[in-house]
Amino acid sequence: MSARRISRWAGRTEAELRQRWGRPDVHLFGKVGSTNDQARLLAEEEAPAGTIVIGREQTGGRGRGGRVWHSPPNTGVYLSMIFRPAELESPGLLPVMAGLGVVRALDLAFSGLAPALKWPNDIYAGERKCGGILAEASWSKGAPRQVIVGVGINAKPLPPSVPAAVRTAATSLEDEIDAKVDLAEVADAIVNGLEAFLGESTSALDHGALDLLDHYDWLRDRRVSVLVHGAESATTGVAVGIAPDGALLFRPDRGALRRIENAVVVPEKASSRKASG
Ligand code: BTN
Numbered sequence: 001m002s003a004r005r006i007s008r009w010a011g012r013t014e015a016e017l018r019q020r021w022g023r024p025d026v027h028l029f030g031k032v033g034s035t036n037d038q039a040r041l042l043a044e045e046e047a048p049a050g051t052i053v054i055g056r057e058q059t060g061g062r063g064r065g066g067r068v069w070h071s072p073p074n075t076g077v078y079l080s081m082i083f084r085p086a087e088l089e090s091p092g093l094l095p096v097m098a099g100l101g102v103v104r105a106l107d108l109a110f111s112g113l114a115p116a117l118k119w120p121n122d123i124y125a126g127e128r129k130c131g132g133i134l135a136e137a138s139w140s141k142g143a144p145r146q147v148i149v150g151v152g153i154n155a156k157p158l159p160p161s162v163p164a165a166v167r168t169a170a171t172s173l174e175d176e177i178d179a180k181v182d183l184a185e186v187a188d189a190i191v192n193g194l195e196a197f198l199g200e201s202t203s204a205l206d207h208g209a210l211d212l213l214d215h216y217d218w219l220r221d222r223r224v225s226v227l228v229h230g231a232e233s234a235t236t237g238v239a240v241g242i243a244p245d246g247a248l249l250f251r252p253d254r255g256a257l258r259r260i261e262n263a264v265v266v267p268e269k270a271s272s273r274k275a276s277g
Contacts, residue, residue: 003032009054010183017052017184021191025051032078033060036136036150039080043138043146049084052191061152063132064095064121065264069152070162076131076172077186080150081194088144089203092261093246094135095121097197098149100209102133103216105193106153109185112177116218119239119248119265123153124218128171130154149198151190155181204244213242222267226250229262236268 007013009028017026025047032038032055039053055078058071071078088094099117106115106123116124123131131153138145154172173181197209205213214220219239226248227234237252247259 003029003038003055006030006056009056010187012184017054017187020184020188021052023050023052023191024048027051027053029053029055031055031057031059031073034058034062034150035078035080036062036134036148039082039148039150040136040138040146043082043084043148047082049082051082053080054078054187063134063152069132069134070158070166071152072159072161074183075156075158076152076154077183077190078150078152079187079190080148081191083147083149083198085144085147085198087203088137088147090245091135091137092120093203093205094137094147094149094198095133096213096242096246097205097209098133098135098151098194099123100213100216101193101195101197102131102151102153102190103193104212105189105196106173106186107216109189110173110177110181113173114176115216117213117216118218119242120246122218125171125173125176128169130171130173130176149194151194153186153190155183155186205242205246210242210244217242219248219265219267223269224250225266225268226252226260227264227266228260234266239265 006028014026035053035055057073058078061069061071063069103115103117118124121133122129134150137147156174157172158167224239225234225236235252240251241249247261250258250260
């Protein structure tokens with residue numbers, strides 16, 4: 001079943017949003033499986049870089065590792081953007097750069113939110129997750145054909161249709177700043193944030209970006225347990241930062257500093273951040 005287009009989202013038409021963001025194309029959908037899939041279909045039909053897809057609701061919203069991204073109607077922003085980088089030396093950097101851009105833009109737009117990036121792709125406010133990034137690249141003959149970067153942000157409190165365990169672990173912008181939030185302003189922050197860090201190069205984080213990451217790194221100095229993809233058991237230690245290519249820097253309780261590229265990282269206790277310095 002093909003997804004239905006809608007004429008307005010958050011009270012704005014496609015033409016208004018195109019102009020607001022200076023985009024070649026904005027596609028608004030009502031109920032959509034996943035905006036990433038919809039954007040990929042458009043990219044395969046030669047939609048230009050910068051094209052944006054927004055869903056009012058997703059029935060198959062997904063996150064990293066195939067997890068479900070609960071996407072009830074008019075609660076969050078579910079937005080995907082098409083990028084066409086000439087090269088992609090460090091694919092692992094994509095979610096980190098995208099996340100850094102979005103966190104920075106949210107911080108500038110919503111006073112009192114204090115957002116942070118939990119490596120590699122989660123957006124936190126305080127001790128709970130309020131958003132995530134899913135970057136998916138397609139390749140052709142060793143070169144990137146397109147990258148779809150999807151961002152989901154809980155703008156409003158999650159309704160009871162979302163499982164209680166998810167609601168308890170998550171938060172929303174409105175919960176955090178105790179004020180009404182306009183979905184279009186959240187989308188502004190996403191678009192500006194993605195453009196700021198993915199517009200040019202995606203090969204390495206420069207000094208400015210590394211300084212910002214240091215500031216927004218939710219895991220830094222926390223005790224964590226790291227389960228590397230393919231490993232049998234988790235290792236405990238301290239997350240110490242993020243490398244220029246997007247890898248997590250992890251100091252295990254025994255042994256030397258390690259670079260972690262593909263792993264599930266769980267904080268040992270919510271309040272276990274050590275004083276730094
Ligand atoms: C994660 O937490 O692992 C990432 C969540 C990403 C969710 C967004 S919502 C828009 C886009 N469409 C999807 O199906 N996923 C991303």
